[in-house]
Amino acid sequence: MLPRVILHIAMSLDGRITNFPADLELYYFLAATWNPDAILFGSETVLAAVRDNPALEVPPEHEEMFTPPEGVKDTRPLLVIADSRGRVRCWDAIRRWPYMRDLVAFCSSSTPEEYLSYLEGRKIAAIVAGTDRIDMRKALEMLNELYGVETVRIDSGGTLNSVLLKAGVVDEVSVLIHPFLAGGRAGPTMFDPVKAGFADLQIPLTHTKTEMVGDGLIWARYSVKG
Numbered sequence: 001m002l003p004r005v006i007l008h009i010a011m012s013l014d015g016r017i018t019n020f021p022a023d024l025e026l027y028y029f030l031a032a033t034w035n036p037d038a039i040l041f042g043s044e045t046v047l048a049a050v051r052d053n054p055a056l057e058v059p060p061e062h063e064e065m066f067t068p069p070e071g072v073k074d075t076r077p078l079l080v081i082a083d084s085r086g087r088v089r090c091w092d093a094i095r096r097w098p099y100m101r102d103l104v105a106f107c108s109s110s111t112p113e114e115y116l117s118y119l120e121g122r123k124i125a126a127i128v129a130g131t132d133r134i135d136m137r138k139a140l141e142m143l144n145e146l147y148g149v150e151t152v153r154i155d156s157g158g159t160l161n162s163v164l165l166k167a168g169v170v171d172e173v174s175v176l177i178h179p180f181l182a183g184g185r186a187g188p189t190m191f192d193p194v195k196a197g198f199a200d201l202q203i204p205l206t207h208t209k210t211e212m213v214g215d216g217l218i219w220a221r222y223s224v225k226g
């Protein structure tokens with residue numbers, strides 16, 4: 001079974017998803033309303049976070065950090081990173097994030113063996129789906145089968161968002177619009193089918209709800225038609 005999939009994006013009024021002071025406290029507060037069992041990141045999003053936040057830099061690696069938490073039922077979401085090319089090498093730092101119960105990698109048959117061994121050495125489960133790139137539909141179905149994940153929130157830019165929309169697995173698009181004109185470069189955007197390799201992709205949406213939240217932000221929600 002496919003889990004319910006929600007894209008949740010913080011955006012400036014002029015459509016930028018970076019280069020503006022996003023209200024992260026509100027963003028994550030609203031994100032919790034779906035009570036997701038898993039949060040899926042694109043590899044580029046993780047690498048951008050590491051670039052922007054030196055605290056995420058790879059620390060010295062210690063064996064005890066690779067041991068998944070044990071004991072009582074842990075209701076925190078899984079953190080999943082799509083990374084078929086084996087570019088994310090800071091899993092040990094990510095494991096320290098307090099709001100995730102465990103880590104899973106989405107890979108494909110083209111993922112280098114060396115990277116799969118690297119993950120195994122750190123006790124990070126890999127879901128392998130797809131030949132060249134990750135087959136997102138299959139990977140999400142496996143996430144449901146193997147981990148009982150019923151709701152996934154996507155924390156990603158326009159590339160992975162487009163891949164998921166193309167695969168027809170997205171249920172809801174949620175946009176938190178900030179009263180801010182960010183300017184600068186147009187990219188990255190919340191929807192970038194050209195970068196994802198589907199230049200002609202267009203997605204009709206149905207508006208479901210709009211609320212004013214926080215200090216003049218607009219929280220607009222849409223379901224994906226069909």
Ligand SMILES: NC(=O)c1ccc[n+]([C@@H]2O[C@H](COP(=O)([O-])OP(=O)(O)OC[C@H]3O[C@@H](n4cnc5c(N)ncnc54)[C@H](OP(=O)(O)O)[C@@H]3O)[C@@H](O)[C@H]2O)c1
Pocket residue numbers: 008009010011016017018041042043044045046048049082083084085086133134135136155156157158159160161163188192195196197
């Ligand atoms: N404002 C917000 O709410 C928000 C939220 C998240 C991120 N961001 C920003 O968005 C930017 C990153 O966005 P991005 O669009 O560059 O990257 P992205 O969406 O984070 O990452 C690209 C992901 O798409 C996968 N992918 C690409 N083409 C694919 C295909 N054909 N089939 C399957 N998977 C495919 C890649 O997988 P492989 O690794 O396997 O190639 C990778 O995991 C960052 O600057 C970040 O700060 C903003």
